[in-house]
Amino acid sequence: MAEVDLLRSLPRAKRNISQRGVAKTPEIIAASREFGELYFDGHRDYGYGGYRYDGRWVPVAKDIVSHFGLTPGMRVLDVGCAKGFLVKDFMIACPGIESYGLDISRYALMHCEPETVGRLHLGSADSLPFPDGSFDCVISLNTVHNFDRAGAIRALREIQRVSKGRSFAQVDSYRTPEQKELFESWVLTARFHDYPQGWIELFAEAGYLGDYYWTIVE
Ligand SMILES: C[S@@+](CC[C@H](N)C(=O)[O-])C[C@H]1O[C@@H](n2cnc3c(N)ncnc32)[C@H](O)[C@@H]1O
Secondary structure (H helix, E strand, O other): OEEEOOOOOOOOOOOOOOHHHHHHHHHHHHOOOOOOHHHHHHHHHHHHOOOOOOOOOHHHHHHHHHHHHHHOOOEEEEEEOOOOOHHHHHHHOOOEEEEEEEEEOOHHHOOHHHHHEEEEEOOOOOOOOOOOOOOOEEEOOOOOOOOHHHHHHOOOOOHHHEEEEEEEEEEOOOOHHHHHHHHHHOOOOOOEEEEEHEEEEEEEEOHHHHEEEEEEEO
């Protein structure tokens, strides 16, 4: 297990945190948590405000391929793959890799990148429809925190179960009380979040042995 920033090459997100704080209502949170059209392609108040492919995941895919020493023919799974951007970009970063995804959003899968059609599964991260050890590498970015604590443990157990040993999870976190306050004013969909130490204890409880990193709102 190692803390490693595999998303370091992503451009810094431009977030209007104070505006979200005002706009956030129980109705907006409930609608966002449906992970439908509003969340991906509706107004910014509901989530992404337009989730479109722009190639920004290619360097991330290259960093993951290099970090785990992935080679053509290996099987990689992206849990919480949304529209399949990273699934597509693994195939660009490492031609010949067998790249797959899983997401709970039918909307996202129905609007996936054409190269990923047939590679994306509809399902929930806490009940992966794959046999033990099915994938050489399992990645899950900004998805596990959408469960409550017990669900996050179930999801990490599943990631551990279906991977042959290489895995990486990135989750919402904060390092200071100020960052925690900022995060709480901004968060829409996450149900469980904690300081890194809290997550590390949860990883141990889940028997998750993979690598990890934090999404921190600043
Ligand atoms: C913040 S988005 C992250 C998407 C992508 N991994 C990324 O980093 O850009 C969270 C994703 O998790 C998916 N999701 C939420 N709950 C899930 C669940 N129980 N099982 C699988 N996917 C889930 C959502 O549909 C959405 O695609």
